[in-house]
């Protein structure tokens with residue numbers, strides 16, 4: 001299947017998700033923040049909410065792919081399965097050879113579906129029959145003091161971040177934190193080896209030294225990409241992307257806008273700060289700075305690029321680079337101090353456009369959603385009491401594969 005993502009808002013034809021599973025039941029209070037959670041979602045309800053999210057996507061014409069299914073299909077090839085498992089265990093930083101080979105035997109004793117589910121859910125220290133001394137070695141060496149031989153991946157339902165589709169290609173991201181670093185491997189193997197995806201150009205590798213996460217990558221139009229320089233994404237990653245996209249693969253883009261955003265959890269990614277909902281409308285963080293600084297990487301004639309600096313309001317920057325007379329910014333929480341803080345916390349500004357002017361949003365952000373409707377936006381609201389506890393909204397939970 002060809003990847004095609006030249007817009008944030010074009011009719012969404014296919015999309016990648018992960019249905020949350022047993023990995024959420026491996027979250028516990030004493031290591032929540034290491035795993036980038038603030039609270040523990042109730043799995044049964046989170047799954048119901050997620051199934052409803054998928055249903056709304058399908059009812060509106062998007063084919064939903066699940067990362068686990070695609071990976072299972074990829075791993076039907078025994079050689080690939082072995083290489084995948086080796087690399088996964090390598091990336092899991094298991095410092096002890098006996099533990100590593102026990103994990104390998106344990107995982108290979110399962111059918112592929114159970115193996116994939118287990119790798120995502122994590123393996124508790126009490127699941128393997130090992131001598132006590134070995135157990136304590138692992139515990140001493142672990143930098144997160146948590147009771148697993150294989151740590152769970154509870155953030156996997158935020159499919160936006162580990163691999164980002166850009167134009168006809170994909171960026172296999174180096175995630176900032178160890179808690180999420182292995183997530184990129186899943187779609188990486190699908191893009192390299194799955195019959196339907198294996199011709200996709202790869203614009204970034206997870207082995208590159210600089211971090212970049214998909215929440216920081218917005219495809220504004222077929223010429224323009226916005227990238228957040230943020231808590232999660234290094235400026236050097238932009239230059240690598242520019243080299244690959246402008247020069248090596250010559251995709252249609254000619255401009256990358258690097259937005260400097262505060263390196264704070266409240267501004268985690270660029271899609272926490274703003275998301276695009278129509279040709280001329282964006283929903284934005286309630287406390288957006290008046291003046292923003294951006295770096296413009298612009299392709300020039302010699303298939304090279306130049307870098308310029310600009311400072312201005314988000315309106316002006318977007319109007320200039322998207323060539324529009326007027327861009328409307330709709331503020332999360334409608335400027336009310338308390339509503340803005342509450343709804344920003346629950347990802348009111350992180351919505352998913354499924355076509356121009358039609359979005360999926362969390363139902364709990366009542367004030368922001370009303371404001372969006374007042375601006376003529378069609379808002380499909382989904383239940384969100386549990387999904388929102390992971391600090392990501394409908395855009396974070398989805399990775400578009402094909403947009404018209």
Ligand SMILES: NC(=O)NCCC[C@H](N)C(=O)O
Pocket residue numbers: 035036037155158160161180214215216268269271272390391392393395396
């Ligand atoms: N694009 C996004 O903003 N994704 C949300 C990711 C939430 C996750 N708990 C994280 O901290 O990485």
